[in-house]
Amino acid sequence: EDKVVQSPLSLVVHEGDTVTLNCSYEVTNFRSLLWYKQEKKAPTFLFMLTSSGIEKKSGRLSSILDKKELFSILNITATQTGDSAVYLCAARTGPYNYGQNFVFGPGTRLSVLP
Amino acid sequence: DAGVIQSPRHEVTEMGQEVTLRCKPISGHDYLFWYRQTMMRGLELLIYFNNNVPIDDSGMPEDRFSAKMPNASFSTLKIQPSEPRDSAVYFCASSPGQGRIEKLFFGSGTQLSVL
Numbered sequence: 001e002d003k004v005v006q007s008p009l010s011l012v013v014h015e016g017d018t019v020t021l022n023c024s025y026e027v028t029n030f031r032s033l034l035w036y037k038q039e040k041k042a043p044t045f046l047f048m049l050t051s052s053g054i055e056k057k058s059g060r061l062s063s064i065l066d067k068k069e070l071f072s073i074l075n076i077t078a079t080q081t082g083d084s085a086v087y088l089c090a091a092r093t094g095p096y097n098y099g100q101n102f103v104f105g106p107g108t109r110l111s112v113l114p
Numbered sequence: 115d116a117g118v119i120q121s122p123r124h125e126v127t128e129m130g131q132e133v134t135l136r137c138k139p140i141s142g143h144d145y146l147f148w149y150r151q152t153m154m155r156g157l158e159l160l161i162y163f164n165n166n167v168p169i170d171d172s173g174m175p176e177d178r179f180s181a182k183m184p185n186a187s188f189s190t191l192k193i194q195p196s197e198p199r200d201s202a203v204y205f206c207a208s209s210p211g212q213g214r215i216e217k218l219f220f221g222s223g224t225q226l227s228v229l
Contacts (some may be wrong), residue, residue, distance in 0.1 A: 031216070032216065034217055034218070036218075040222060041223060042216050042222050043157075043205075044220075045217055045218070048217050077187060088157065090218070099228060100209070100211070100216065101159065102159070102209075102218055104149075106156040107157075
């Protein structure tokens with residue numbers, strides 16, 4: 001059974017701290033790893049990673065994938081209260097020429113205190 | 115583009131009633147997904163369609179749940195009869211598909227409460 005695990009499940013930090021969120025996966029026909037941020041409503045897309053070792057960066061957020069060890073990390077530097085959210089990791093799977101699925105982890109709930 | 119559109123935003127109903135959730139995917143997207151989100155189980159895939167054809171419905175909890183996609187711009191998820199344990203946020207999402215930017219675009223969700 002395809003599985004995505006995230007840690008920690010919950011994290012409380014103060015503004016200015018740096019955080020690292022972890023995601024590991026065990027899926028068949030892995031194609032890519034995606035990170036989403038969910039505040040009050042729908043998850044919004046952050047990153048999609050397909051190749052090992054290539055860091056994706058957007059402002060204070062960055063992410064990297066290790067396809068050999070089957071994990072990804074999401075880093076947030078100089079955290080702000082607006083970073084408070086649930087961060088979801090998803091593995092996209094499926095045979096290349098037929099079908100696709102997105103298997104989500106349970107999420108990490110990040111709370112940034114002022 | 116308007117994004118993925120779901121309706122209603124909120125639905126409160128009584129146990130035993132029929133509930134129909136609606137979704138309009140982003141135009142040109144080949145895939146449509148229905149997810150359910152609860153605190154206990156997180157985001158669970160219920161069913162997904164490729165070019166209007168159901169591909170994997172193994173996540174549909176039981177026969178009370180059914181989903182249809184009569185055309186490329188509309189899908190429904192129906193629960194009949196509804197039960198309190200069905201209370202959750204139901205998300206519809208679409209994806210462009212093979213060879214294009216393959217990520218999920220989510221609708222705003224339907225908050226379902228079954229009393």
